[in-house]
Amino acid sequence: MTDKKSVTLRFRASADEQKQIEAKAQLAGLTVSEYVRRVATGQPVTERLPxxxxxxxxxxxxxxxxxxxxxxxxxxxxxxxxxxxxxxxxxxx
The missing domain is CATH 1.10.287 (Helix Hairpins)
Known part of the structure; x- marks a missing residue:
């Protein structure tokens, strides 16, 4: 069961890094938050086919x-x- 998300994490990134993260999240069909959580916790992230x-x-x-x-x-x-x-x-x- 997924725990309720009650903690907000903040980190700094360059504008380029932000664009890269957003693009990768979109390719995976995930929100940026879900994408970053999965990458940071070692969960699989796969790109969706167009x-x-x-x-x-x-x-x-x-x-x-x-x-x-x-x-x-x-x-x-x-x-x-x-x-x-x-x-x-x-x-x-």
């Missing part, structure tokens, strides 16, 4: 699943497989 990249990855995964399904069913529809491969190549450019 929505566009997530969509590409999901599309690639779906295409790979379709190819796998065709292979398992031994249904080798050249046109469908070539279309999926084209979509994969386009997504990965």
């Amino acid at each position: 929505a566009e990249l997530r969509q590409v990855i999901v599309g690639v995964a779906n295409n790979l699943n379709q190819l796998t399904r065709y292979a398992h069913l031994r249904q080798f529809d050249d046109q469908a497989i070539n279309e999926i491969l084209h979509q994969l190549k386009t997504a990965l450019r």
